[in-house]
Amino acid sequence: MATQISPASGRDTFVGRAMSRVDGPAKVTGLAKYAGEFAAPNLAHGYVVSSAITKGRITAIDAAAAEAVPGVFKVITHENRPSIAGEAEAYQDMVAPPGAPFRALYDETIAFSGQPVALVVAEDFDTARYAASLVRVSYEAETPHTDLEAQAGSSYDPPEKRDGIKPPPEPWGDAGSAFDGAAIKVSQQYRIAHEHHNPMEPHASTVVVEDDGTYTVYDKIQGVANSQLYLTNAFGLKPEQVRCLSPYMGGGFGCGLRPQYQLFLAMLAAQDLNRSVRVVLTRDQMWSFTYRPGAVQTVSLGADTSGNLQAIRHDALHGTSQYEDYQENIVNWSGILYGCDNVELTYRLAKLDTATPGDMRAPGAVTGVFALETAMDELAYATRIDPIQLRIANYTDTDPVEEKPFGSKALKACFRQGAERFGWSKRNPEPRSMRDGKELVGWGMACGIWEALMMESSAKVTLTADGRLEVGNSTGDIGTGTYTILTQIAADALGLPMEHVTTKLGDTDLAKAPVAGGSWTAASSGTAVMKACRDVAEQAFKLARGLEGSPLANVDFERVVFSKGRIEVAGDPAKSVVLTDVMRQTGTETLEATGSASPDKDFAKQYEAYTHSAVFAEVKIDEELGIVRVTRVVSAIAAGKILNTKTARSQILGAVVMGIGSALHEESMLDHRLGRFMNRNLGEYHVPANADIHDIDVIFVDEEDKANPLGVKGVGEIGIVGTAAAISNAVFHATGKRIRDLPITVDKILAA
Amino acid sequence: MLIESGSPGADARIGITLTINGEKREIDVAPWTTLLDLLRENLDLTGTKKGCDHGQCGACTVLVNGTRINSCLALAVMKDGAEITTVEGLAGLAQSQGVNTLHPIQEAFVEHDAFQCGYCTPGQLCSSVGLMNEGHAKTREEIREAMSGNICRCGAYTNIVDAIEDVMQGAAR
Amino acid sequence: MNRFDYVRAGTVAEAVQAFGSDPSARFIAGGTNLIDLMKYNVEKPGRLIDITRLPLNTIEERDGGLRIGALVSNADLAYDDRIRSRYPLLSSAILAGASAQLRNAASTGGNINQRTRCYYFYDEGTPCNKREPGSGCPAIGGVNRIHAIFGASDACIATHPSDMCVALAALEATVQVTGPDGDRAIAFADYHRLPGDDPAKDNTLKPGEMVVTVDLPAKDYGQHHTYLKLRDRLSYAFALVSVAAAFELDGQTIRTARLALGGVAHKPWRNLEAEALLQGKPATRENFQAAADLIVAEAKPQSENGFKIELARRAIVRGLEQAAAGTPQTQSDKRIQ
Secondary structure, three states: OOOOOOOOOEOOOOOOEOOOOOOHHHHHHOOOOOHHHOOOOOOEEEEEEEOOOOOEEEEEEEOHHHHOOOOEEEEEOOOOOOOOOOOHHHHOOOOOOOEOOOOOOOOOEEOOOOOEEEEEEEOOHHHHHHHHOOOEEEEEEOOOOOOHHHHHHHOEOOOOOOOOOOOOOOOEOOHHHHHHHOOEEEEEEEEEOOEOOOOOOOOEEEEEEOOOOOEEEEEOOOEHHHHHHHHHHHHOOOHHHEEEEOOOOOOOOOOOOOOOHHHHHHHHHHHHHOOOEEEEOOOHHHHOOOOEOOEEEEEEEEEOOOOOEEEEEEEEEEEEOOOEOOOOOOOOHHHHOOOOOOEEEEEEEEEOOOOOOOOOOOOOHHHHHHHHHHHHHHHHHHHOOOHHHHHHHOOOOEEOOOOEEEOOOOHHHHHHHHHHHHOHHHOOOOOOOOEEOOEEEEEEEEEEEEEOOOOOEEEEEEEEOOOOEEEEEOEOOOOOOHHHHHHHHHHHHHOOOHHHEEEEEOEOOOOOOOOOOOOOHHHHHHHHHHHHHHHHHHHHHHHHHHOOOOOOOOOOHHHEEEEOOEEEEOOEEEEEEEHHHHHHHOOOOEEEEEEEEOOOHHHHHHOEOEEEEEEEEEEEEEOOOOOEEEEEEEEEEEOEOOOEHHHHHHHHHHHHHHHHHHHHOOOOOEEOOOOEEOOOOOOOOOOOOHHHOOEEEEEEOOOOOOOOOOOEOOOOOOOOOOHHHHHHHHHHHHHOOOOOEEOOOHHHHHHO | OOEEOOOOOOOOOEEEEEEEOOEEEEEEEOOOOEHHHHHHHHOOOOOOOOOOOOOOOOOOEEEEOOEEEEHHHOEHHHHOOOEEEOHHHHHHHHHHOOOOOOOHHHHHHHHOOOOOOOOOHHHHHHHHHHHHHHOOOOOHHHHHHHOOOOOOOOOOHHHHHHHHHHHHHHHHO | OOOOEEEEOOOHHHHHHHHOOOOOEEEEOOOOOHHHHHHOOOOOOOEEEEOOOOOOOOEEEEOOEEEEEOOOEHHHHHHOHHHHHHOHHHHHHHHHOOOHHHHHHOEHHHHHOOOOEOOOOOOOOOOOOOOOOOOOOOOOOOOOOOOOOOOOOOOOOOEOOOOHHHHHHHHOOEEEEEEOOEEEEEEHHHHEOOOOOOOOOOEOOOOOOEEEEEEEOOOOOOOEEEEEEEEOOOOOOOEEEEEEEEEEEEOOEEEEEEEEEEOOOOOOEEOHHHHHHHOOOEOOHHHHHHHHHHHHOOOOOOOOOOHHHHHHHHHHHHHHHHHHHOOOOOOOOOOOO
């Protein structure tokens, strides 16, 4: 049994409330600096030249005109680059999928469109960009293959499984026969387009060469430890030679999990020229690395006439690059969300001539749950059962795969509260039955699910004699509110005002923490901070108890509470000492502690941990013109304890917006003849604009969970899962047309 | 001819005058340097963000003579003589109008959590001030439309509209 | 972005003189399209002539109509009281386009002269007959759901992206230009051109000519008009199909009909036959459908944009209904009237 620790040494004063972001003032005044904004003496600027072909090899690079431009230091190519690590393993980062990672400027081979083929380094940005336009690259091109469905015939079960991604479970029961024998059958194919993350900040790295020859690196990354590991391996450096920082990040959504090629190129140039270098990618170049892979899925559901599921089959196929087997969990959800005796799930990859796809907000779940939850809606219509009732009929409190109960699953409360807020009871289930003037009105719902994850993490806290506390670890705040929740946790643990707590993140000099992703940061780093604070609290308590005439002299640590700058006896606040007095009277300059957190193995032996949601969407669709508006969304979330209702709500709002994008707008369009994404800009790759977003209502239902001492499950991903299905189901309800191909654009509505 | 810059050589620099956040500055600038790059690269005013560099995201929005524009699509040399306000100058703008802390829109963005990663925020803020200067948008629907030139990938749109409405109502009181 | 000479002109004559006969020279005002293209290396002017200081920033009464200076910003034009009250179709079309920031910067002349919309045209890594004559048109048979359904050629299927120009086409504006050979007036219908076998040219300006004013005729269609724009998201996106519709009605009888489409051709698309068909007829849905059918009869789909034909047909009918009913689309209202 793991050591049982109380939730906090203090009490919840800030935790659980709606607190404004502590980094808010820095962000609204423009003082928050991002990776491409740090200055350095004699900083050089790198501009990437991108491949015009998709597959083949470079036959010649003529950089003479570029290098002749005054102010250009060098045009670095595979032909003249400094020596770098040869073996592909050296380029594997912490979250790399199986395979041989892409190595920029390694040799003449071109593996995807937009691959970097040269870096122009100049004294300023304008000069580098201009000179880059003068670099002439000759190629020998081969025919690219980027059409997933055309490559389906050579698809495969990935031989090496990606770390942390469960492959589909072994089938149970006999899904084939059960489906064949089912009274009600639904079997359809579902598609989702390739999506690109497109955080507002393009990828950037600034490598500063310090006087002592070490490097200070500002990188756009969701976890600086990953950048440091990558650089030390690829360039044969020691960790103490490379300090990586990412204090602010202009959006990640997964595309900042792995170090990207601009980091490599900036370091390469810095070493080559022995001067500080910044490389910032263009928006166009944001299509030259990771993306959410488009997928083709088949979901078959068999049920009896009462809607009880008798068979679930879910097969998924998506693309990966020629050099890595990216894997995500698309189909496993279909074995977990509902109870069913006959389940068969399969998952295959196909090689495409693109860069390796990667994790994008709720990777796999966005794709798979869209298909499953649309199929469930089809089943609801086939069985004439209300969609919520159908889901309740197949509800399970036990994970059917692991055969363990969920530690908590307040999904029924999500149904109840979400339905009430949305007004679901007023829904006429008949398609095309509801209208508002020229518009058809559709109401749809779907479930969402995501893993409640926790990773090993640590955090260091330092209390100084003036009662100020510094908290830090190396994870990143990518807009998620991590600075704020860690500040809240620490302030409450030691009974301090939030203004007296400073949280530092995104620096490899700080205590080690995992990359920010997977919705695990609150659980992992939050717990680490809490434990470190508790340690400091215990140290302070011991000092306090030892003071002459201490009112705490005969009290155990478990009986005191840190509150409002004092250590007091629980239930007897008259018996207390002032924390700063303790420090001063004992001549203590600082108290510090490092806390570490790791998943509770005992809990994991007994329980499974997931977040759940019920998403309700209203669409209004002009009947004649097919233009869709998402006029209302209610997202009811069961995600354990909510540390900050303001920032957590924002996580859900943002995820719903991205879900609306996925449902209606987002599609990176490939010209398969060229193997090139053609709409590589924010004017033609549509993400939702302000006018697309109407009312979004977020409900956090009460849910107690014991997977970690904070009781949190994470809220970064859950808000997007199921949102697209709720919308596509609403589109069906409005129009009677079932569109199984995301995004649901006007052409598909007119054609259906 | 008011100005005829020499050749397209590397040394072509033109002297211009800009009043940036209330401070008058004489600056030598290459004709091909955008206002955005001038601010970020030459003047270390990195508050103004580069999100797309093509007028498709609004992160680079600044006020030029009180009007919001995309600074990525403006050549600095063409703005000779203009008054530029960036996010770094919004508080000063408010102070010149007698408010002694942040600009009300900055306060409102914090209060309404109208941002997450913060990268589009300077553009959203300058755009909000521009919107209020214009005076055309009054309803929530009109604010949404008038703020659609500022993409927020974190999806803080509803909170952004709440913040703007809050300030507009405050100003009306 | 390439390097260039920068010239700031003080007068129209200076601007024209500065251009001279340099084929690589470009006038620049708002810059919202030209700088965009320069960053993609699509436009590489050797000389930029800054015309923003020219005295062309006014809207004046002329012959019962209005004369709009080439430098009047899109926003100033859309919100001008005279435009809003007398040419609300133009105001509405402008407000349907781009973003508030872009409309603040973009000029009237620049809007007219913006280059066509096509992924391939903007991508120097691909062939394009418009960018590199003779290199081919990969949009044909490629990614083309946004491309032209009218007036395209085997050389080019790009579309004109402007909303403002669709309204100007319907209003039958006149473009006043000046150049090395003096002044001339170009009817709006003749200003933009179809790609034919020379898609490099978007319009009929001669080298060195610049737009001085855009003149609106007295007939303003202030009562019965609409600008209806259909697109892939509800704002800040180019049109898949847009419709500028305007009527003069005698009771329920159409005295004059004007109809122009955006997003469907290399230029704002008008079909005079369809307008003539409506003339003298009752303003009914049946007649609107007949006009729409006539227009789309000559549409030709590409591999991915066949839907635009049906979308255009329906949008025309709805646009004509909105105009006839006097319930024009408000651009901030995303519910289609």
